[in-house]
């Protein structure tokens with residue numbers, strides 16, 4: 001029996017989550033029983049989708065729902081050995097016992113950092129890839145707008161669109177992030193929506209309109225994009241982070257979908273199992289050739305998971321936000 005820590009929700013947030021909504025609980029972890037493994041968390045993912053769940057679905061006093069990469073520290077299962085790495089969805093727990101049926105063994109590519117499996121080669125990557133290429137039906141050379149372009153999903157979307165020869169405009173919330181998008185990722189235009197109103201800035205940045213708006217924000221961003229959409233434009237709706245803390249900005253320009261024949265379609269990253277093999281091949285090649293660059297904001301210490309989650313809603317991450325629980 002060892003002691004372990006868990007991140008619990010102790011009260012439901014009132015709007016923007018604050019540290020007092022969470023607690024770090026210490027619990028006893030039993031040894032692995034027959035057919036089980038005991039795991040040590042290595043990388044813990046914090047993701048915007050967790051916030052809406054805090055209003056109802058996330059039980060109070062239980063580990064926060066979520067996933068990460070963990071290392072086997074005890075095995076009573078023939079297919080798993082001490083030291084193996086796995087992907088899990090067991091929530092925010094530092095040390096825990098799991099049934100291997102709920103785990104995916106990870107064989108990391110020695111030429112890539114482990115963190116890419118939580119980012120460009122993981123859920124973030126397939127969400128960007130499937131959302132842009134299948135739902136967005138992107139064609140080479142089109143006009144693309146990506147919101148939260150400096151975040152985990154957005155930065156991958158923007159780079160795939162650049163690879164496809166598109167004109168790419170990104171929005172983000174700080175000058176430092178805007179500079180990264182312009183100077184490192186080579187976007188054609190970048191809007192700092194905190195420094196200038198998104199509507200006129202997007203109009204100026206899209207002289208040839210928008211064929212695909214990869215939607216991550218909602219609210220004022222969607223309202224600004226709608227009148228800029230070209231005929232038969234597509235809006236794959238990945239997320240609407242500006243609404244997750246209870247804000248409900250009205251969208252006034254929705255009628256533009258009629259005469260511009262715009263298709264708006266929501267999706268989730270799990271919609272693309274049929275693309276998985278091609279995605280892994282493409283993304284591995286792009287990462288190894290440097291055509292897709294990844295950036296992470298990694299907070300050291302399991303106990304910093306609430307800070308990481310809250311930080312997403314204050315724009316504290318460049319690229320994927322992760323928590324490092326162990327080396």
Ligand code: NAP
Pocket residue numbers: 047048049123124127148149150151152153154171172173174177216217237238239240241242243267268269270312313314315316317318319320321
């Ligand atoms: P992320 O972009 O790495 O992090 C969140 C970013 O959102 C922040 O850094 C901040 O960037 C921006 N932001 C926060 N509050 C905002 C607001 N009120 N208005 C505008 N921007 C705001 O997170 P991610 O994991 O890549 O997720 C991005 C979007 O994709 C989210 O909407 C998420 O829900 C969605 N998503 C969906 C799926 C799916 O399966 N459908 C999967 C993954 C993610 P700035 O500093 O640039 O504002």
